[in-house]
Amino acid sequence: MTDAYVVGVDMIKFGRFPDRTVPQIGAEAAHLALDDSGLTIQDMEALYCGNLGQASGMVGQRILQEIGQTGIPVVNVSNACATGATAFREAWASVKAGLYDLVIAVGVEQMGKGLLGGAGGSKGISKEGLLGSGTMPSVFAEAGMEHARNYGTTFEQFAKVSVKNHHHSTMNPKAMYQIETPLDTVMNAEMISYPNTKLMCSVNVDGSAAAIIASEKKAKELGLMSRAIKVRASVLTSDPWQERDLVMPDVNTCTRKAAAAAYEMAGLGAEDIDLVELHDCFATAEILHYENLGLCEDGEAGRMIDEGEVALGGKVPVNVSGGLLSKGHPLGATGIANIYEVSTHLRGEAGQRQVEGARIGMTHVIGLGSACGIHILEKAS
C-alpha cells in the first residue's frame, strides 16, 4: 500500500458566523487548504465532508456548489464529535487503498450557544433533572469524578487544565479566545456541573478546517514533499461493552483501544510523541486522556498537570492550540482542525506557540456514543 501524505491543510479562525451558511463556512477552509497545497478543486478526485448539524443536508455537495462542481464522488460523514476525524480517515483510506491519488477532507460546523445533551426522548416526561443529568458538562463531570474516585484527582487539578489551554490560546490567532484565565478565575467562574465551571467547558463556535491528502507518488510528482506530513497511523474505534455503559458513556476504553492500535500501526510508542491535540471537550476529560493515550501511567495524570509536563515547554505539550476549551469546538470541524495544528508544528510554522523540534504528533477525538479517532503524524523527511 502507498503511504498517504497531508500536502495541504488549514482552518479558518473559529468564531460565530450566524449570517453565513454551513457550505460557505466549509468552502472557506477548502479554499485555504487548496491554497496551502498550491492545487485547485479541479485536481481533487473525491471529497469527504464531515458535518453534524446538517447531517442529512448533502453539505459536501453544497460546498462544491460554492467552489466548483467537478462531478467528483462526495461522501458526507457524521460521527458525533469524531466527525471531522472520520472524514479525514475515510479520505486517507481511499488513498491508501489506491482508489485515488488526491482527495480533500473538509470538516465544518455552525453551532448555537448553550448546553448540549440532556432532555432525552419525546415520550412521557423529561428525565433531565429527574433521573440525574444528561447534559454534556454533567456527563463529563461524572467521568472526571470516576478519576477522582480512583486517584484522588482534585477540582484544582481539573481547573489547571483550563488555565493551561487558555494560556496556550493566547498564542493562537485562529483560536476563538486569546484570554489568560488564572486558576482562581477558572475555579470561581460560574459552576455548570461540579467539577466543571463555565471556563472548563469547551466553547460552542462555528468553524471549518480542511486537508488535502495525496499518495506518495503524486506528492513527489507534484513536488509537494518538502512541507508534506506523513500519516503514520489512522485508527477509529467504537466503544466496547462496559459494565456501566447504560448510564455512563465510556470515553476511556475506546481511547485506550485506539491508542494501542495507533502505536502499533505507526511502530511507535507514547515516548516518541512530541505533541498531542486531544479531546478536551471539558477540563475533566483532558485529565483522563493523559493516561488513556499512555502519556503517563494510570493515576499520574494529576501529577502531570501539576508539574507542567503537558504545557508548552513541558515533556509532552498537550493542546498548544488552546484546545476545544479555548480554540473552540465546532463539532464536525474539530478533528481536522487538530490535524492542522499538529501539522503546523511539524512544519515548524506555529510561531510563538511552536513546540521546538516537533517531529511526531498525535491527534485524538471522542464522539460520544461512542467513536474514538486517533491519528499519528510525522514530518516527511
Added chain:
Amino acid sequence: MDLDTGETMSDNPLPAVDYLKIPEDGDPYLEGYKCSSCEAIFLGERANCSKCGERDQMETVTLANSGTLYAYSIVHRSFPGIDVPYISAIVDLEGGGTIKGNLINVDPEPEKIEFGMPVDVVYDDALGRKDGEGNSYLSYFFQPSNAAS
C-alpha cells in the same frame, strides 16, 4: 367506569422509565434484563446481548433497592424550568446493574458526598411533572441508606 372521551388519562401514576415496574398489588421495583449466557445486565427490554452477542438469552431480574454511589456531578446549570442545584448520581446496585438518578436528602456540596456511600432506591412522584395528557408519573430517587424515608 371511565367515560369514553378518547383521552388516555390514567388514574394511577405511570412509570417515568420503562424499567420501573408498578405492580397492581405490591411495591414498585426496577427491572433489569440479564443475559443468561454472560450475565451482563441491561435496563429495558431487549432480545440480544451487546456484551457477548447471544440472541434470545435474556431473562428479567428484579434489581436491588440498595447500592453504593459510584460517581456523581453537582448540576448548577440545566435547561429552563429544572430546579438546580441537584446531584446527578451513578449508583452500582447490590447484586448488579448500574443506574443513574438524583441523589436526594444530601446537601449538593462535594464535602457532603462520599464515593462508595450506601444509598437506597426510593420511589416517589416525578417532581410534579406531567405529560401532555396530564398523567402523573412515578420515578425513583437515591437517598443515603441511613436517612429516614
